[in-house]
Amino acid sequence: MNTPYRRSAIFSYCTDPAALDTARWFACYLTTGKHMGFYVSFGTVLLLLAITAPTALAFGFAAAGAARSALAPLRWIGKTYIAIVRGVPDIAFFLFFVIALDQGFEWLRHKVKCPDWDEPIRQGNDFVVCTAAKLPLGNAPQWMHETYGFLLAVLTFAIVFGAFAGNVLFGAMRAVPEAQLETGSAYGMTRRQIFWRILVPQMWVYALPGLSNLWMVLIKATPLLFLLGVEDIVYWARELGGSKTPRFTDYPHGDWRMWYFLALLIFYLAFTRVSEIVLDRLMKRLTHGQATTGGEAQRKATS
């Protein structure tokens, strides 16, 4: 089969775009193959959020747990991890971790796979590992490169937001009334039992305001995927919005990037608004019956 490449014609009348009226032209224009890529990239953003949020929470939980640990070195690690992301622009971390993680993985694989390699890895301005240690392998298909890049980005997001979540959870753990923990030890519980049975179940109501703030921040951080080299919505908006001449496309238009970014702006506004409403409801439910000001206000309102 050697049919010439046709932009996916969802509508049958899309064969000759130049002859169409405005409404139909837009119907065809907005369903080209490239636009499908644009719509799929919204899925990429949602996928990133879906993977990053729980991973970052797990990282944060581990960090907060470590920062409370009785073991001094573990405590230092936890506290340093939480503290180090403060004070420095996060975007610097994003740019840093993507290269650093990539090189770290390749270095590890290099050590394992080519133990008899005697040249230095850093040669001047180059980072050289043996071919078998390359990630992904040089002959890997394109989708593996893209997936690897995406996974690096996810890991980077998880590390940075894990530190933020660690900070929130650490604060929440300290907010649980001390008397509760003392009651636990009076019943003869071990430190571990107190942590899992008393502290963890009670900390969430204190953590939720911080975590919902973090969720909002995470949503607003997703366009930084673009800087990490992933083909996300920002990439596509720039790509599709740029002016097109009739020589290269059936759908010539001027510089429309402003309109594409307006669409992204509206997408994010809607997304944060919906999140806000959902989180408000969740907070109402969680404070129900709690011995906090919010819980007290709810009790008074209903009685």
Add this chain to the structure above:
Amino acid sequence: MSCWDTIADYGLRSLGIGERLLPREDFTLCQQFTLIGSGMLWNIYFGTLALITGFFLATAVALGKASRNRVLRKLSEWFIFVFRGSPLFIQFFFAYFLFLLLKQSTGMFSALSYAWAGALVVLFLNTAAYTGEIFYGALQSVPKGDVEAADAYGMSGWSRFRRVIWPTMLRLAWPAYTNEAIFLFHATTLVFFSGFPALQQKGDALYYASYFADKTFNPFVPYPILAGYFILLTLLIVSIFGLINRRLNRHLPQDRRPRLKFRPNLLR
């Protein structure tokens, strides 16, 4: 070439003064420190100006949101919602292409398509929205007794606002406002990654840091340098805001003065 020569060549490179070509090979630590430090000038420029101008708009927006006038209130609420509900990164992109279109269609406002003016406008509006929300929260928690006392003294309108409500609002908002300021300075690093071109490679600190990381393929030197500069800048902001905080709270007994806490930066 000694380090002093490098500083003389590249110390003001981000403003276009000094050596034109960026170093291309044999990168020394001194070059990295100098160029990234030179880039910090832009971060300080954007941050300081946006903070000062944003302060006034933020006060207006907070008053608007607390106003009894429906139109003013809705306008302020929407302003805050739009700038707080969307990523700054997207705002930069949108504004840049908007300014570009404006320049092409009207021939005016050409300055806005350059970072020094265009990005400053976006940062100004953005910080005004965030600060406006902080100020609004503080305005709502001005003690009722203070306002009643002002009424009892026969103050009203402007003098009541200027002498009683405004200082108390600032005092209450100050810790959160300090965080916002730190936030803002960190956000300035996004400017040259979001459409606004770095003309003749005149960029900010992160621009040069990523330049070095790209060229040497070694992120372990330039980014920690950048981090060091930003930690210094953050400490400077905290100490300046701490001084103002002391002045705002000078009438309170020692133990009731709120302490400034260095809270984490969350990007927007």
